[in-house]
Amino acid sequence: MIQTMRWFGPNDPVSLMDIRQAGCSGIVTALHQIAVGEVWSIDAIKERKALVEAGNDWYSPLHWLVVESLPVHEAIKKGLPSRETYIENYKQSLRNLAAAGIKTVCYNFMPVLDWSRTELEYTLPEGHKTLRFVWEDFALFDLYILQRPGATADYDAAVQESARKKLAEMSPAAIQRLTNTVLLGLPGSEEAFELANFQEMLDTYAHIGDKELRENLYYFIRQVAPVAQELGINLCIHPDDPPKSLLGLPRVVSTESDLRQLLDACDVRANGITFCTGSLGVRQDNDLPGMVERFSDRIHFVHLRTTRRDADNERNFHEAPHLEGDVDMYAVVKALHKEELRRKANHYPDQLLPMRPDHGFQMLDDLNKKTYPGYSIIGRLKALAELRGLEMSISRSIIEF
Missing domain, CATH: 3.20.20.150 (Divalent-metal-dependent TIM barrel enzymes)
Incomplete structure (x- = not known):
């Protein structure tokens, strides 16, 4: 190759x-x-x-x-x-x-969205940092940060509850970091989506x-x-x-x-x-x-x-x-x-x-x-x-x- x-x-x-x-x-x-x-x-x-x-x-x-x-x-x-x-x-x-x-x-x-992750600096035992996607964290964003209408249909009750409990323990900085990661724009772009109008973009696909x-x-x-x-x-x-x-x-x-x-x-x-x-x-x-x-x-x-x-x-x-x-x-x-x-x-x-x-x-x-x-x-x-x-x-x- x-x-x-x-x-x-x-x-x-x-x-x-x-x-x-x-x-x-x-x-x-x-x-x-x-x-x-x-x-x-x-x-x-x-x-x-x-x-x-x-x-x-x-x-x-x-x-x-x-x-x-x-x-x-x-x-x-x-x-x-x-x-x-x-x-x-x-x-x-x-x-x-x-x-x-x-x-x-x-x-x-x-x-x-292009590619989606929930963490950009996941640290492995050797000290490497890598990209990670966690379903519970994505649910947390979708259900409780974005609060997308109808989102509960996409997650079972256990995931909804564990995400809710996790949110209660997160600092404002951690919440903002997750939000920024999910809303990251195209690779190579300095731009990211804004939470304030992100739901409007999703609504255009209703x-x-x-x-x-x-x-x-x-x-x-x-x-x-x-x-x-x-x-x-x-x-x-x-x-x-x-x-x-x-x-x-x-x-x-x-x-x-x-x-x-x-x-x-x-x-x-x-x-x-x-x-x-x-x-x-x-x-x-x-x-x-x-x-x-x-x-x-x-x-x-x-x-x-x-x-x-x-x-x-x-x-x-x-x-x-x-x-x-x-x-x-x-x-x-x-x-x-x-x-x-x-x-x-x-x-x-x-x-x-x-x-x-x-x-x-x-x-x-x-x-x-x-x-x-x-x-x-x-x-x-x-x-x-x-x-x-x-x-x-x-x-x-x-x-x-």
Whole structure:
């Protein structure tokens, strides 16, 4: 696989030189400064590409290989009449990216919130800090801080009572910290949602259930995927994180069945998947190695990470060491390597999959630095080293066909 890391642009505390020293050749980035729904101009794209590739030389080049993400406007997710304008803008952004030579574009279709956690500095016994999601804490926020109408239907009586008791023992600072964590904005953004108007945003989805959100996703992909196909761009949807309904909102990219329905809705190769082992691996019913085999031709980008579910409550999880969590990383990487060999044998132009280690620990010297949650450099360097060694051992043990 092509080793890459996510970089959030000029304001990222992690530098491009840090990523070069980690041994990566690819950069995964986005134009976070452009408002969601607006066209990414050719000039803005070329400016970012020039920044990424400045100073390249023969021994350690960097290239902007993947866009993560080109966000989908809420009007598209909600199926509003204005979606037509935003879909046309999306197509134009794809055309501009293709003109700059960027051919892999990641996006997601999670309503309102992107990825959700309840703790950003969960400390492991070794002293690492990592991301964590606790169902009881999320219920506490939903029921007693946000006080969402109808929220009690989503939590059993025991969870409601334990959350109520926990709230009574929390300090104002702890309550504010939980609120800020749940309402955190998109990775790479300095903005977060405000509690005062957050319920209003949820209310705009009052009449959008599972069926409607799926229809809106399929409408979008049927409009943009054929354009991407003509441009030679691979679109790849990121699974829901976590892959469960939250805050009464539907989530429709959580299971193998969800992905199959999406791929069948527009059967062109450009309509593909970001195979995130962390998001998909939170669910026990997702067979990740089998999914790699069954979706092989439509996987365009790979996020390798793993989580550890709590033994007494599988809805609780934290980011785990990349080779030690609930994901069978050996089996997944082996399946991905076999897919690369298949592509090589069939002379695909995209024989190697871009991969990035995701959600590394905050550790060592990075414990004293402010970075985007999950994206400090040392933890990702550790993860990449482990994954690089795993991939090499697998590649040397498989007879190429």
